[in-house]
Each structure stands twice: as structure tokens, then as C-alpha cells.
Amino acid sequence: MMTIVLQLLVLLVAFPYTSGDSSRPKVLILGGGLAGLQAGNVLQQNGVRDFLILEADDRLGGRFLSPCPPEVPACVTEFHIEPSLPSPHPLQQLLERCKIANGTGAEENLVAVDDEGNDVTKEMNEAFGRLEITFTSLLVEWTPEEDDMDLQGSSRLYGWHPQTPVEQALDVYFSDLTFSARSSEMSTHVAVTSIGAAISQAGEYLNYFVKDSRTGFQDIVDCLKNGFLTQSDERVKLNTNVTHIQYSESGVTVTTADGTKYTADYAVVTFSLGVLQHETVRFVPSLSYSKRKTINKFSFGFYTLVYSQFSTRVDDPTSRVDEAPPYYISVTRRRNVYHFFYDAYETIERKVNHSQPNSLFIHWLIGNDAIRVETQEMSKTKAEVTQIFRGFFGRSTPEPENVFVSKANTNPLYYGSSPSFPSGATYEDYDKLREPLGRVFFAGDAYYMAESLNGATRALYSGTETAMAVIECMNGRSCAMKQYGSSPKCP
Template identity: 30%
Template sequence: MKPSSFVTAMAAVLVLIAAQHAPLAAGRGPRVIIVGAGMSGISAGKRLWDAGVRDLLILEATGRVGGRMHKHNFGGVNVEIGANWVEGVNGEKTNPIWPMVNSTLNLRNFYSDFDGVVANVYKENGGLYEEEYVQKKMDRADEVEELGGKLAAEMDPSGSDDMSILAMQRIFNHQPNGPATPVDMVLDYFRYDYEFAEPPRATSLQNTEPTATFADFGDDAHFVADQRGFETLVHHIAGQYLSTDNAGNVVDPRLKLNKVVRGIWYNRRGVVVSTEDNSRYSADYVIVSTSLGVLQSDLIQFNPQLPDWKIIAIYRFDMAVYTKIFLKFPRKFWPTGPGKQFFVYASSRRGYYGMWQSFEEEYPGANVLMVTVTDRESRRVEQQPDDATKAEAVAVLRRMFPGVDVPDATDVYVPRWWSDRFFRGSYSNWPIGVNRYEYDQLRAPVGRVYFTGEHTSEHYNGYVHGAYLAGMDSADILINSVFNKVEFKVRGKYDDLQAAAEAM
């Protein structure tokens, strides 16, 4: 069929939908399709259900529920290859994820002692740096970060004054010519890349100093290591409105797995969603909960094309890559005990197998280590054979422990979030110069097409609680439009400035 004929045919389909959905005006709840069964999509569905919207259909591209919360059996234990931590615990406010994890579901979780890192920084060719030496460098980095937070607080809320974290470091003469030594580099990596999955040159100062998650919910982080999987949380939320089996798995016919959405047609009367298996589903509205990386790819075609302002907003944000590489060994050879959970390799190459984690409490007896890489290194390792990655990682360990008999790893697992067409990355990072205006644009609906995901969370993008709250927020936008006739309004970029001026 020619493109013009196809468009005409789809227009006819939409007219038919309008006739089928005429009762909507008489008070019946709308039909809503949710694209994606990750945290945001499932959270949005729960919010709609609680508001009385019963006609829901969830289309998930993969064969499972959970999205970027995903367990994988490795070395005889289930490890988390995606989201792993509840970040932001023990503050004045309660992270909404924490009670569900720690009380309702009782998922096994462990406090992450990141303060111990300073005592476990290894030189490029073996041996530990003196803790006092590392602590002084960390103290200086803390001081500069605090100065950066004060500078950020003085910036224009429009984002017009924003700068990169790297620029802030230069202003305060912190490593003015770049990290001078491998230990400087790896500590800088630990503070920024390890959290945001991109280097300081790419990350906004204004919107990460302080990071809202820790400022609001507390500085602690708890590592989830339950054999049921962190994704159990998503199943728990889904089970509050979808049918599940005795094991808690969603078996509701309103959830369709292995349905790869490739097209969304929309007009003022309704939507049609097409999938790769040539199925079509009609509804009044659609909520797209795919990752930002998918929105930036060509997986889903919108017809008509999304407006320019929406496309620009989608591309204003970064989709970062965070890769947790798992290695199985025949025996332990690394230091264990209190304060040894994390150890660091200070390479002269930024991000080269730098951040290591052992699992003495989490997976006792498994003899598994995890090393994290991000950004360019993530993309590089995704494109090489796993055996090459295993060899590189073991070589690093042998350099770290030159007097130790380091055996070959018996197995390796390398997640490939960037290469996976259903994700195209791990989570979003807040780039320079973006403020609430761009976030409003990112989550704003286009006609009957709504958007959600951790990338639409103004304060908590990149985190599990951000995805959870974003799903509810986007559902509320739809609910307000349908039932209260309140349309979502994108606030102007300089509204805060104008309001301040008028108040003077």
C-alpha cells in the first residue's frame, strides 16, 4: 500500500474509533493503552485504575514485566543487571519505594558503605594508596561540591546560568587542568560518573548540586539482593489491579507481552497502536512509557510526526549507559570483611574497570565480583566479545593484586542496555541548561498521546522512585484532562523570573 493510501486508511480507522467511543462523552471511562510494563507504565496503570479507569491494555515489547528492573541468574544466584539500589534513605522525607521494599515485600537489602572507598583505592600497578592521602583528596572534593551547591542556589531558575560540574570545578580551581593523577581521576569518577553515568563535563551543576534524591530522602543507599528480584516491586504494584498467579506473576489478559509497538496513529478522536506482529489496537488515549533512548530511536513511528517542540525536548536530554559486569571465580582472592565491600582501581584511563564490588553478605559463597563501567567504556565493551571483556577485567585484578594468585574467571555476564533496541541505554542524565520548562515539554501530551518514564521526573530522573512517581504524575495529567477538563500547561521558561520581577 502506498504511504498516502495507508494514511487515508488509518484516518478511516480513527473515524471508526470515534464512533465506537462516543459513550465517552456520556461519562464512561476512557480506553487507555499503556506502552511498556516497566515501573512507570505499571505505576501509571495503577493510578488510572484507582481513578476508575478500568478499560486498560498494556503492551510490553519484551517477554516480562519490569523494564530496567531485571534479575539474571549468574553463577547460581539471581543478580540485578539493571536498577539495584534504593537510593535516598533515612532522610526527613520517606522515599516512596523504601517502605514497599523494606517492609511490605521484605526484599533482602544491604546498606552500601561508600565511605569505605577511601581505604580501598588501588594503584595502577598494585598496592593500596595511603588512606590519609586519599581522604585529603576526598575532603577537597567535598569542599568544592559544597561550594558548587551554593553557586547553583544562586543561579537563575530558567537554567540560563547553568554550567557543567566540570566548569564549576574549574571556577573553584579544583583540578584546573584536569585530574592530575589516576587517584584524582578515579575519585572524580566515583563521585559523578558512578552516579550519573556521564562525566562532569556533560552533567548540569544547577540540577545535581545538591541531588534532589539525597537532599529530600537522605544520603543512604541500600543494595537490593533478593533472589525474588528487585522487579518483584513492579509485580507487587501491578498485582493491585491486574490478576496474578500464586507466585505473584502477572497473568492478566490486559497485559500483552512480546508486543513490540512500531506505530502510533493519533488525531483528536482517538489512537491506533500497531505492533510488529501486524496487530492493531484502538483506544481513546495512549501513554508511552518507553525509555528516553527508545524515544530518541526510530523504533516507534508517530503519525502525524510529533511537533517540533516535542522532538526538540526529547533530544535535549541524555540517555546514559551504566553497565554492571559480573565475574565468577573458582575461589575468593580479594580482601573481605568490614569496610571491604567496595574497592577501586585507579587507572590512568578514566572509567577503565574502576569501581568494584564484592558480595560477601549479599551472595555468600557465590565467588562473584561486579565491576561497573559507564558511558564510552560501556559502549566499547558492548561491542566486543565477552571473552575479551573477561580477559581485560581479570588483567586489571592481577595488576591490583600483584602478589596474589588471581585465577581466571570461570564466567562473565555483560548486560547490553545500549545495544538493546527496547531500551537504548540505562537511564537519563540531566544535561546543562535544562529546567522545568523542558521537563514540562518532555512530559506534556501531544493530543491524545501521553508520555511517562523516569526521564519525565523533574526532580528524580534516573531513579526507581523517579519512575514510580512519574507514572502517577502522567496518569494524573490524563485524568485531569478527561474528567476535570483541565489541560496540561507548559509553564514558560522565564515565568519564575517574571513572577519575581512583578513581586518586587
């Protein structure tokens, strides 16, 4: 009898009920970003309503909402909708269900200016032609059987040696825009698969620019959560920062910053890879060296969007109405610069009947440039972008009325912006990254292997896939995630 009592006491200490809760939830969803919301949505669709979402922020949405400027009534960005992917496509479903105004993007039209204000667009287009030849050869000749290497090295193998300021600026533009990472940080295997997928879907590969007269991204999050959560759903706890996760083969205990403990049979961790790499959440027992090595083997890069809003139209004096909206590239020898930008309103207006009397320029920065801009005074950032605009559009160009900087990289809830598959990582490593710990599963944009997808789509697919894996485990079947290690290319 004493032995039974002691065993019960041990279980109560290891997995105590949360004070105030009448029952122990079946599933704890840790993080209320897109992956967490989609996991809850899929669980409920499959009859599992007994879950609890713990979110450290004061609102749901996670990194998906972090780039959006509050001063701008509509958030403009790109989503990739790929019909070759598993159907139904979760992001396309959301856009349709939420009735979010969107349209396909135009072809790229590059405009380049150097430090002296000279138009070097002709040289840029010539360099772009040479870059296209290199990547055409790379796509045709590179095979999955070759040893992987970084994209910068493989590009040199096939003739791309950026030396002039124009070539160097184009190299940054191409890698930043395509992968949100430097070419020296990218796996060639993944890059070739990504670019090949885009080319093979010519005419079908859609860039959905989201522009809405309401609140843009927030509407998408609201539409997703309102599909399965009520207005004041008790299954959501905001401002709840998880500090410890205790796990075993029989359950999970989560401790928050205020000392509250939550228990469940299963947990879905949707923290960003950056949070796991910074080890701001402790696992009990501690993660093995092998697991920590795998987590840190993958890249979680820094990129920052700088929005500059004008109340008047700011036009390029050299552009023509019949041309596609330009992407502006700064060809410079200076360090810490804004390499390229575009007018989001102008881009969307060419495809969507939504006339705008103003301009909204978006600069895209990565790496050290992103961190520098996130941490400096806003007045300095405003002065820097104003100088760039005057170099392109003339000295009489006014200062932007509003400048907004997304700050996912220095936010301790994220510690970064975008995951990538670096050279040196293998699909076996990827399987180890996704591997559950006892009854702790993982979901998020880093856990769905498809580099050609934007982070929002990867997060939604991952939330679905992980929720279904949890359901399989509940039903006494496999508790493992799908394995990609035997695949010679991206799934």
C-alpha cells in the same frame, strides 16, 4: 445522510477496533516497565480497569530487569529511599509489600591501586579531601540565579583541577557513581540540588541494598504486577512491538510490527528516552521540530554493569574486619578500563545478616567504555576483569566462574540506561518534554524531575503522576501535566 456516512467511514479508518477485541479500551499503556506497570496500577486503584498494556519484550519489567544476571540467584543493587519526598514512597512500599530482604549500605572506604600494582590509597584519600572542599564551597556559594554550566566547569571554578592519575581516577569515580554521567555532561544546578539533598538528609538518606534468596528484581516486578493483574490477564500483550502512534484530540490508534491496530481514548507512552531519540516509533502526525529538539536536548546516558561471580571468597589482603567494605578504584593511564568496582556480597553482609561464602564483584562503566564492553566477546571481558582482580588481590586469584554484562545500551528496546539533566536544558524544556500530544501522555524515569532519585523511584513516581493526569483529563478537567518551568530548583 451521505455526509454522515462519510464521517463515520473516516472515523473507522482513523480509529479501527482491534480484531478479536470486543471493545475499545479506555487507555493503551505502551511499555510494561515500572512506569507502565505503575500507571496501570494507579488507574485500576482509581476505578479505571479498562486498559491494555502493550510490551515489546517477552516479559514485563523493562530496563529495571536488564542489569540482573540470570546466573546469580539474587540481584544486588542500590535504591535510594528519601523520606523528604512525597509520601507514601512507592519504592519503599513495594520493598515492604514484597518482603524483599534489604539493608542500608556502609560508608565508602576507598582502596586504590595503580598500573604497577602499587597501593595509592593514601593519595586517593588526600585527593578526596580536596574534592570535598570544592563541593562544600560549591554547595554553599552556588545559587539558582547563576547561569547554569556543566559540573566540570563549575568544579574548576571552585578549585578542583584533576591532573594526576589519582585525581583523574577519583573524578571519574565520583561522577560515574553519583550521576552515571561524566561531569562535563551534568548540569551544575541539578548536581548541587542532588548533592545538597543527600547531605541535608544525613542519617535518613538510606541506600537500600536489595538482596533476596529468590530472584531479586524479578520479585519486585512480580509483586507490583500481581497487585492489579491476574496470572493470565488479557489486558497484557507481550511480544507486541509498537511501530506507529496516530493521535488526535479524540483518540489514539497504535500499529504494531505485525500490522495489528489497537485503538483507545488515551495512551500512555513509557518508551525510554533513547527510543524516542532514535525515532524507531513513528508518530502520526509527525512530531514537531520543537518537540524533537526538546527530546534530543536531554541526555540518555550509557552505563553498563559487569558482574563477576566467584564460588569462593575473594578478599583484599589489606582490608580489616572493622573497616567498611571497600570500593576498589583503578588508577591507570590506559584507556578503556574498568575504573572501579566493589564486592556486593561483602557490602550487604556488613548490614544484613546473610553470610555468603563467595564474592560477587560489580564493575560500573559508562559512556564509550560501556558500549565497548557490551559489544565485545565475553571471553575478552572475562580476561580483562581477571587481570584487574589479580592486580588488586594477587596473581593467584582465580578466574570468575560467571561473568555477566548488562546490555541496555545496545538493546533496541532501550538504546541507553539512564536519563540526566544536562547543562543548557531548562525547566521550560522539561515541561515541553512532558507535554502531552493530543491524548498521548508520557511516563518514565526521564519524565520525573529529581536527579537525586534512582531511576526505579523516578519511574514509579512518574507512572503515578501521569496516570492521575489521564484520570483528570477523563473527568473533563485539565489534560496538562504539572509545570515546573517557574521553579528555581528541582521539584
